[in-house]
Amino acid sequence: xxxxxxxxxxxxxxxxxxxxxxxxxxxxxxxxxxxxxxxxxxxxxxxxxxxxxxxxxxxxxxxxxxxxxxxxxxxxxxxxxxxxxxxxxxxxxxxxxxxxxxxxxxxxxxxxxxxxxxxxxxxxxxxxxxxxxxxxxxxxxxxxxxxxxxxxxxxxxxxxxxxxxxxxxxxxxxxxxxxxxxxxxxxxxxxxxxxxxxxxxxxxxxxxxxxxxxxxxxxxxxxxxxxxxxxxxxxxxxxxxxxxxxxxxxxxxxxxxxxxxxxxxxxxxxxx
Ligand SMILES: NC(=O)c1ccc[n+]([C@@H]2O[C@H](COP(=O)([O-])OP(=O)(O)OC[C@H]3O[C@@H](n4cnc5c(N)ncnc54)[C@H](O)[C@@H]3O)[C@@H](O)[C@H]2O)c1
Numbered sequence: 001x002x003x004x005x006x007x008x009x010x011x012x013x014x015x016x017x018x019x020x021x022x023x024x025x026x027x028x029x030x031x032x033x034x035x036x037x038x039x040x041x042x043x044x045x046x047x048x049x050x051x052x053x054x055x056x057x058x059x060x061x062x063x064x065x066x067x068x069x070x071x072x073x074x075x076x077x078x079x080x081x082x083x084x085x086x087x088x089x090x091x092x093x094x095x096x097x098x099x100x101x102x103x104x105x106x107x108x109x110x111x112x113x114x115x116x117x118x119x120x121x122x123x124x125x126x127x128x129x130x131x132x133x134x135x136x137x138x139x140x141x142x143x144x145x146x147x148x149x150x151x152x153x154x155x156x157x158x159x160x161x162x163x164x165x166x167x168x169x170x171x172x173x174x175x176x177x178x179x180x181x182x183x184x185x186x187x188x189x190x191x192x193x194x195x196x197x198x199x200x201x202x203x204x205x206x207x208x209x210x211x212x213x214x215x216x217x218x219x220x221x222x223x224x225x226x227x228x229x230x231x232x233x234x235x236x237x238x239x240x241x242x243x244x245x246x247x248x249x250x251x252x253x254x255x256x257x258x259x260x261x262x263x264x265x266x267x268x269x270x271x272x
Contacts, residue, residue: 016094016145016239018042020084022071022130023099025052027198028149031228032096032235037064039236042089046071046080046130047099063089071099071126077133085137094239095134095146097127102200103163116162123149123166124173131177135186143185145239148174150190150250152257167192171250178248187247189238194254196226221256 019036023029024045033043033056042063045053050068057066065087067080084092101122106115127148138144150170157164170190178188195201195216204210217223234253237243252258 014241015039016041017090018044018092019094019096019239020044020046020092020130020134021096021098022046022126024096025049025056025066027098027200028193028196028228028231029096029098030056031232032098033060033064035229035232035236041094044084044089044092046077065089071130072121074129074133077129081133081137091137091141092134093138093144095130095144096235096239097130097146097148099126099130100149100166102203103160104206105159108161111162119162120166120169123163124169127170127173131173131188135177135181135188138186139181139184145187145243146177146189147235147238148188148190150174150192152192152194152252152254154192154250155258156261174250175248182247187243189243189246189248190250191231191234191238192250192252192254192258193231194220194226194252194257196228196231198228201225219257219260220254221260224255226253226255
């Protein structure tokens with residue numbers, strides 16, 4: 001095998017030319033869409049919320065396509081991938097799988113198996129469908145890179161059990177896909193954000209009241225929420241040639257949450 005083979009187009013020193021972003025209409029996906037477009041990449045936004053995706057596409061302007069699609073629907077994602085291939089944009093060589101639903105903090109007794117499936121599908125099935133659809137094309141077409149969205153709740157799930165189970169599965173899926181496609185030049189990594197200031201986090205509770213974010217800020221050693229733009233920078237790094245040796249990892253971007261989990265406060269440190 002010659003030096004550099006199996007690295008794919010991105011591993012040979014190129015940044016993505018065309019990025020598909022599931023959940024690209026809001027929050028972290030939208031922040032990365034702006035980042036990618038600012039870096040000169042074409043952007044394809046795949047989101048349930050068609051009008052919001054269209055509005056962002058108009059804001060970005062050149063080389064941005066908005067497609068309304070449920071990314072848990074394999075046949076629908078296959079159809080949009082074919083549309084993208086016919087769109088005149090460069091072929092998709094990067095994927096960010098950011099679609100996913102929040103889980104309300106609900107007692108297990110009040111959370112049906114259908115509710116459980118809906119949340120799990122929005123994270124796991126959606127990631128698998130998008131990765132399978134676009135990753136297979138990348139593997140056949142010279143390589144690429146993708147980033148899935150895990151979470152600190154992949155490792156410390158707390159009361160949102162479907163969300164936590166889904167995000168744990170995303171870590172596992174990242175490893176399986178990374179090994180499967182490594183020799184074909186497709187790198188697969190995940191980011192595990194801490195609590196990030198997006199519409200998902202700010203979503204009002206079922207009773208219409210806003211969520212008290214002070215407990216999650218207190219659980220974050222940096223004593224703040226992450227910003228979507230900070231997570232977008234980590235995604236940008238993982239998709240870039242600077243990360244050409246990295247595949248199969250889940251990188252926390254969490255203001256220290258994982259480092260502090262289980263911290264035994266001898267002597268009362270750290271002081272707030
Ligand atoms: N915000 C946080 O604190 C945080 C922390 C860790 C991980 N994450 C993860 O990051 C990702 C992005 O979260 P966010 O905070 O930007 O959320 P967000 O709600 O702002 O954006 C999510 C987008 O996904 C879309 N979406 C949901 N299900 C979909 C489906 N089946 N098909 C197509 N589009 C769909 C929504 O319409 C929305 O536009 C999610 O996977 C989330 O679990 C978020």
